[in-house]
Amino acid sequence: MRINEIEIHAFDYAAERTGTVGGNWVYDPDSTLEPPGFVLTIRTADGTEGHYRGFAFTPPMVAQIRMVAEEHVLGRDPLERRAIWQDCWRALRHTDHLGVGPIDIALWDLAGAHHDASVSTLLGGGRDVLPTYASTTFVDDNGGLDGPEAFADFAAECLDRGYDGFKFHGHPEVRPDVDIAICEALADRVGDRMALMLDASSLYQTYADALEVGRALDDLDFRWYEDPFHDGGVSERAVRKLVAELDTPMLGLEHVRTGPYGVANSLATEATDLVRASAHLDGGITGALKIAETVESFGLDVELLLGGPAHMHLMSALRNASFFEHGLLNLGSNWILNQGFEGEPESVDDDGRMAVPGGPGLGVDIDWAFVERRRTGHTRIEG
Numbered sequence: 001m002r003i004n005e006i007e008i009h010a011f012d013y014a015a016e017r018t019g020t021v022g023g024n025w026v027y028d029p030d031s032t033l034e035p036p037g038f039v040l041t042i043r044t045a046d047g048t049e050g051h052y053r054g055f056a057f058t059p060p061m062v063a064q065i066r067m068v069a070e071e072h073v074l075g076r077d078p079l080e081r082r083a084i085w086q087d088c089w090r091a092l093r094h095t096d097h098l099g100v101g102p103i104d105i106a107l108w109d110l111a112g113a114h115h116d117a118s119v120s121t122l123l124g125g126g127r128d129v130l131p132t133y134a135s136t137t138f139v140d141d142n143g144g145l146d147g148p149e150a151f152a153d154f155a156a157e158c159l160d161r162g163y164d165g166f167k168f169h170g171h172p173e174v175r176p177d178v179d180i181a182i183c184e185a186l187a188d189r190v191g192d193r194m195a196l197m198l199d200a201s202s203l204y205q206t207y208a209d210a211l212e213v214g215r216a217l218d219d220l221d222f223r224w225y226e227d228p229f230h231d232g233g234v235s236e237r238a239v240r241k242l243v244a245e246l247d248t249p250m251l252g253l254e255h256v257r258t259g260p261y262g263v264a265n266s267l268a269t270e271a272t273d274l275v276r277a278s279a280h281l282d283g284g285i286t287g288a289l290k291i292a293e294t295v296e297s298f299g300l301d302v303e304l305l306l307g308g309p310a311h312m313h314l315m316s317a318l319r320n321a322s323f324f325e326h327g328l329l330n331l332g333s334n335w336i337l338n339q340g341f342e343g344e345p346e347s348v349d350d351d352g353r354m355a356v357p358g359g360p361g362l363g364v365d366i367d368w369a370f371v372e373r374r375r376t377g378h379t380r381i382e383g
């Protein structure tokens, strides 16, 4: 079996009632965002296919896929995923490696079609339903999630819907005081019944602010504190100092694209407690699995960044991942995660659980009518 075709369908999404502040997504009843997306299809001469539907960072991903397609993907046996991964990782060594993930995930989907097995089965996964947490958009000033009361009400609603945890993204205009007030309201309203998390999304400008917020989270018994530092957590000295000051576990490395190799360095130097990983951004299921097992070898936890079927299958095989991140949720926003798929693979049941799709492959069908309707471009690379 040889790969003889790579196809990219570009389209745009429609995220209703959503706007941005400084590039951060917020509730906005008067705005619809239309970010770019794509479907990558890898096909063999006998017509076996694998698909990846991208929901973020389309331009750099597509540019990097083009960089490696002819030299490192076409003509290869699609079942040699790990060798293709190694070649693409090296070939993209002057970049952030964003192109590796889509190729790798499409190859896992193709392997599932070939073996008539789900990706979860190929990974040796056992869990078929996953615990979830609700993850919100950033604090807004538009009458949505706009302060402590609104967040506490929304968290109580999420608790009723069965979620095990609740995470919010802080104020996009960098307001540690507002973030702390929201944390206090959440702890007061639902803290005895839900795990609580804050994602500062690398917004805080000073070490002192990061420390002040962290101390508040310690007092309020938060489950984790995510990405406080403006540099994304690259300065290991600063993270190490903060980790030593706080009891609340630090979840880091979402914004660092050095794959399993960088993760090992940060764990060895104690410059994080928990690790964020993404099959989309960190080299696909192969890359995220390498990260998860690196973290496991340090006795610590990995938490997958947001969703998509690749993460459902991957998480079904991981011991050291606590929840599936369901988001970014808001009051009445239709976030884009189910767009481009038939049905709604990413939805929680009445107990707050998410079902891992059955196979083959990722177990989801592309909604070609949606892709067609919103198409912005089409590329076919043949070999």
Ligand SMILES: O=C([O-])C(=O)C[C@H](O)[C@@H](O)C(=O)[O-]
Binding pocket: 135, 169, 199, 201, 202, 254, 305, 306, 325, 327
């Ligand atoms: O963990 C999350 O929910 C996210 O990281 C969502 C976004 O990527 C946000 O945190 C950001 O923009 O850094």
